[in-house]
Amino acid sequence: METLKLKADKKGIEIAAEILKNGGVVAIPTETVYGLAANCFDEAAVKKIFEAKGRPQDNPLIVHISDMEMLGVVARKVPEIALRCAEKFWRGPFTMILPKTDKVGDCISPNLDTVAVRMPQNPVALEIIRQSGVPLAAPSANTSGSPSPTSPYHVEADLDGKIDAIVYSDECAVGVESTVVTFCENPPRLLRPGGITPEQLKEIIPDIVIDKAVLSESEKGELVASPGMKYKHYAPKTESFLVEGDSDAFVGLVNSKENCVAICFKEDTPKITIPTLCYGDGEDESSLAHSVFKALREVDEMGAKEVYIHAPSKRGIGLAVYNRLLRASGFKVITL
Numbered sequence: 001m002e003t004l005k006l007k008a009d010k011k012g013i014e015i016a017a018e019i020l021k022n023g024g025v026v027a028i029p030t031e032t033v034y035g036l037a038a039n040c041f042d043e044a045a046v047k048k049i050f051e052a053k054g055r056p057q058d059n060p061l062i063v064h065i066s067d068m069e070m071l072g073v074v075a076r077k078v079p080e081i082a083l084r085c086a087e088k089f090w091r092g093p094f095t096m097i098l099p100k101t102d103k104v105g106d107c108i109s110p111n112l113d114t115v116a117v118r119m120p121q122n123p124v125a126l127e128i129i130r131q132s133g134v135p136l137a138a139p140s141a142n143t144s145g146s147p148s149p150t151s152p153y154h155v156e157a158d159l160d161g162k163i164d165a166i167v168y169s170d171e172c173a174v175g176v177e178s179t180v181v182t183f184c185e186n187p188p189r190l191l192r193p194g195g196i197t198p199e200q201l202k203e204i205i206p207d208i209v210i211d212k213a214v215l216s217e218s219e220k221g222e223l224v225a226s227p228g229m230k231y232k233h234y235a236p237k238t239e240s241f242l243v244e245g246d247s248d249a250f251v252g253l254v255n256s257k258e259n260c261v262a263i264c265f266k267e268d269t270p271k272i273t274i275p276t277l278c279y280g281d282g283e284d285e286s287s288l289a290h291s292v293f294k295a296l297r298e299v300d301e302m303g304a305k306e307v308y309i310h311a312p313s314k315r316g317i318g319l320a321v322y323n324r325l326l327r328a329s330g331f332k333v334i335t336l
């Protein structure tokens, strides 16, 4: 199949919406990562998402809306506290798990009576949803298991020839996926850290529970609240290790390695003698979030035996970056 290359302008947005209305799948920019969108009420279209990505069938999708009216179409009940979060964090990198209406089929959330909903902030995404006239199901627009796409060229590398179109826009501002919180229990529980930080959440939900899957590996066969958390994820092909320690300790370790690469902070770079990929400033977690997936993609081009990644702090959006790197490295952590 030929994948149409669309600009993120008026014409491109119109064509993208038309394709979506006709049952196609289109990669669209959002502020977190690029998403692979389809009409959430069109089972055949949603099936194409799973096929293009090679996504496990039991992993449910996030439904993207452009206004509060659409929320009522997919969610059966919205608790007061969820509404307050929507007011504060929408439009933005925030996803709520809520009881679903009958309109949301099994293809969106198989074997669950819940649905994940997000209203993105990116104006191109919002306009595409609005013109499509329906909520759009959209997982990240990558091959399942590989690092999430934060530029249209990452989407192209994974999905060219497998989807109807790609909307080419800027690099994603946030760089890690949305924060996922379930409101189907009391108190609400954080299932996936993301663009909205735990500190921000606690201002509205002081007693929010942090799911243990955020910082640990689930046991084989264990029931997980967010099925996506159980898969090996975001992983480069190069064998990866997450390294906790200060700059000098990190530099000491990597400089003793041969045929290896370091994914490191700006402040580490001048002291390192092996090839490096810098993913931001260690004191600025937002900069690390912005570039982490790009670094994980680029490392495979360097042909190294192993990669050592300097772990970020778990402060603010750092928790989301740490969570992705834990999975990228298959939970192999070296503490110095």
Ligand code: TXA
Pocket: 030, 032, 033, 034, 035, 036, 059, 060, 061, 062, 093, 095, 097, 109, 112, 114, 115, 116, 118, 138, 139, 140, 141, 176, 177, 178, 179, 180, 191, 192, 225, 226, 227, 228, 229
């Ligand atoms: O920022 C984002 O959220 C991006 C952009 C494209 O919006 N999307 C994204 O989708 O990251 P995806 O499919 O890669 O991740 C969705 C996560 C998965 O971990 C999935 O298991 C969880 O949300 N999820 C979806 N529906 C759920 C539900 N009903 N109950 C529990 N977890 C759910």
Ligand code: MG
Pocket: 139, 140, 148
């Ligand atoms: Mg994903």
